[in-house]
Amino acid sequence: MSQPLAGNLLVAQSGGPTAVINSSIAGVISEAGRHECIEEIYGGMNGVYGILQENLIDIGEENTKSIQALKHTPAAALGTCRYKINFKLNPEQAEKDMNRLFEVIEAHNIRYFFYAGGNDSQDTTNKVHLEAAKRGYDIRAIGVPKTIDNDLPHTDHTPGYGSVIKYNATTVMEVGADLRSQATDEGSCCIIEVMGRAAGWIAAGTVLAKEQEDDPPHIILLPEIPFNETKFLVKAMDTVTKNGYCIVVVGEGLKDTEGNEIGADKTKLDAFGHPVLAGAAERLAEIVEPALNLKTRTVKLGYAQRAAAHYASQTDVDEAFACGEAAVRAAIEGQSGFMVKLVRESDEPYKWTTGLQPLEDIANQEALIPREWISEDGWLPNEKFEKYARPLIQGELHLPTRGGLPAFARLNKVAVEKVLPPLEP
Amino acid sequence: MSQPLAGNLLVAQSGGPTAVINSSIAGVISEAGRHECIEEIYGGMNGVYGILQENLIDIGEENTKSIQALKHTPAAALGTCRYKINFKLNPEQAEKDMNRLFEVIEAHNIRYFFYAGGNDSQDTTNKVHLEAAKRGYDIRAIGVPKTIDNDLPHTDHTPGYGSVIKYNATTVMEVGADLRSQATDEGSCCIIEVMGRAAGWIAAGTVLAKEQEDDPPHIILLPEIPFNETKFLVKAMDTVTKNGYCIVVVGEGLKDTEGNEIGADKTKLDAFGHPVLAGAAERLAEIVEPALNLKTRTVKLGYAQRAAAHYASQTDVDEAFACGEAAVRAAIEGQSGFMVKLVRESDEPYKWTTGLQPLEDIANQEALIPREWISEDGWLPNEKFEKYARPLIQGELHLPTRGGLPAFARLNKVAVEKVLPPLEP
Secondary structure, eight states: OOOOOOEEEEEEEOSSOOSSHHHHHHHHHHHHTTOTTEEEEEEETTHHHHHTTTOEEEGGGSOHHHHHHGGGOOSOTTOOOOOOOOTTTOHHHHHHHHHHHHHHHHHTTEEEEEEEESHHHHHHHHHHHHHHHHHTOOOEEEEEEOOTTOOOSSSSSOTTHHHHHHHHHHHHHHHHHHHHHHOSTTOEEEEEEEOOTTOOHHHHHGGGGOSSTTSSOOEEEOTTSOBOHHHHHHHHHHHHHHHSEEEEEEETTOBBTTSOBTTEEEEEEOTTSOEEEOOHHHHHHHHHHHHHTOEEEEEEOTHHHHTOGGGOBHHHHHHHHHHHHHHHHHHHTTOOSEEEEEEEEETTTTEEEEEEEEGGGTTTOOOOOOGGGBOTTSSSBOHHHHHHHGGGGOOBOOOOEETTEEOOOOOOOOBOOOOSOOOOO | OOOOOOEEEEEEEOSSOOSSHHHHHHHHHHHHTTOTTEEEEEEETTHHHHHTTTOEEEGGGSOHHHHHHHTTOOSOTTOOOOOOOOTTTOHHHHHHHHHHHHHHHHHTTEEEEEEEESHHHHHHHHHHHHHHHHHTOOOEEEEEEOOTTOOOSSSSSOTTHHHHHHHHHHHHHHHHHHHHHHOSTTOEEEEEEEOOTTOOHHHHHGGGGOSSTTSSOOEEEOTTSOBOHHHHHHHHHHHHHHHSEEEEEEETTOBBTTSOBTTEEEEEEOTTSOEEEOOHHHHHHHHHHHHHTOEEEEEEOTHHHHTOGGGOBHHHHHHHHHHHHHHHHHHHTTOOSEEEEEEEEETTTTEEEEEEEEGGGTTTOOOOOOGGGBOTTSSSBOHHHHHHHGGGGOOBOOOOEETTEEOOOOOOOOBOOOOSOOOOO
16 A cells, blocks of 8 residues: 555546436545545536636535535536547647646645546546656546446446436336326327437336336337337337337437437438437337327436436445545555446345446447347347346435425535636637 | 215226326225225226226225325326217217216116216216216216316316426426536526426426526426517527526427417428427427527426326325315215315415315316416416415325335226126227
8 A cells, every 4th residue: 555645636527417426426525534635625617627727616615414415416516518638639739638637736736536427537537647647746546437328348337327227117117007097999109218329228227117028118129229110110019909008118329220320310400400310209209100000109308317316226326425435445545547346246135346447448438238138039128137237226215305306415616716827718 | 964875886087197196096995995885896997988898897806005005106097098978079979878888887886986087087077977867866976186287177286286296396406407517608408398288387386496596497488378489589598698508398288479389390290191299399499409509408208297106296195095085975975066176275384175166167177377376577487386386296205116116006907797788889
């Protein structure tokens, strides 16, 4: 173990928010409080984007109650961004950014840097780590995993994933009950669109709603399996004949056999001349309704699914928190250039721990669902997937309320005094 | 008090399901069990539609556990329908239906008839009541109110409404947190479409998400206020300039100044030649994105909102249950031809009781939001509305789970033996 490194801590968030990313931040803050070598705890507002503008807040000015409440507060309480320091696309700007970033880091004596995010964010963390080594500046940079998409390699799963599939599977059960209760002779269909980009993890997770064979979802259209319209229509009609209704879940990134996204309507251009993304569910409804003469409705949960803290998985909240704690412990032990990962020790009973993975192994890789976790006919994930996913949705929160609604954290956000000249535009 | 009337009970559901309509059925069953004059308790499957086919189930064959679980199970556990005995549109069929209905009622010695539903369902209950009087058949027909739309007259509110606005307001808070955390310089907009048909009650209910002035929702487009595109765009831009983002809630039935539904896209016809209902949110996004050059996303909760038992209001569950109980008590006391209504006794503390309203007062009337409950500029409901709505979302459920997901009731549905010839097609 190396010598304790004295200095300040900077934690920030990046990429699409989740229901539990703030729990990771709470974990970082909680663990940091146990180590005297960590002097001040700062939050970087809106990730790298705000840090470049020296927009830091002093976490020491927050009530401990608010930090506790972060465990149950959705979205990125410190703000997030999609800004990337991109040496490939714009090396000149990237070098400028990196210089500025280290000006901020040095000006505030940041010695501990934690960045919670997905693929791109881990890449940024790695760049900070490498640049510090080059400059001979002693800093411990550790990535905290986060993404509802569950597409990061090397970690068993990502914090955020368990909660999104718990909420989405519940929605499928509820919408399924609704349609089943309306099922008279005419038959009906409901298409539920979920997130996940090119990966089908989120769509696949809704299979957990199935208790019995006839239960919804009846068809899950995974982006991993190219969409075949004819086969899909036959399968949907079969389902309606059998059950009186059909619930279809579609991953937003579903592609046809030629690799085109189903949701992209190329006949329709927006004001900027780009094809309008009608959405996969709307597109499928346009196919199903006339072809099968079937009342067809759509549900598009959109941002609601990744922010649904009110029905988050307690397991997910705990794991996200533990990832934050583990990041700080690793840094205190002298590590830098790693991402915390979740390691599964057993399925039943479900046991897990955290580990470390070099950041260079994470960037620009995408983990998809293994083909052997999907039924042969491609319509549903199989029992191997269920064994993997079921433990991740366990445990209900005790969510405090205010006025009958969830009591989410409100941070004071006391700004750290700026000491640098403003960022040049 | 009249003599106890001995015979069987028939309870059924009709119209669009809600998160708590089964709680009303549980209330009917629970109260019925206390009265010895009620011999058998039958459930009519899929409302009048199934009753005409003599599709009845024997509730006595259900586990008491399942009946308890109905309080937390969304949608219509007995099935529902949109079938209406319509003397105006088709008097011949209606008379045939009414004869058949009374064949079924008499064949099974039904003396207590409870029908949970909205406007049309109350009309059906009234017809049963009037027809029985005409025939000299002694039956007690009582309507149980139900509709997420909250558009029934004479009742303070309808069971189902509190739960849908609790869930929708929570969704607005969560989606709002998500957008706020992404708010950097570019600005963004999210349009959330909710149900409610021509009434704005559901859309209005999302105002409860607002704790502070800048909180979402920033704009609520109520069908009661004709949509003015230019004013809307100015208001949305103002909001983005001030907050960095804008959350718009739109009632599905929003109309322009000429009374046309915003969601109807008349330039696009479906396979049957009807204009495609693109949805109000999608339509608004098409307006906002190019006009304000603003990243705009949509959320369409669809059926998910009316079936969201996992975050139902305990107050709503209790009131729905009490309406079922009150219906049976009224019938036992000799009443017929009434709908149970909810009567508010005070706002703070919130106190309520049940009452009875003649069914003839309910049918074909629609209650809209009073203009004085909406801000002068029309963008948001005001404090009068909030005072009305806030009590309805209070109380969190203790929802049992199975495998990490809500444990909803599964009825055995043991069919009552048919004694009549099948319904002629």
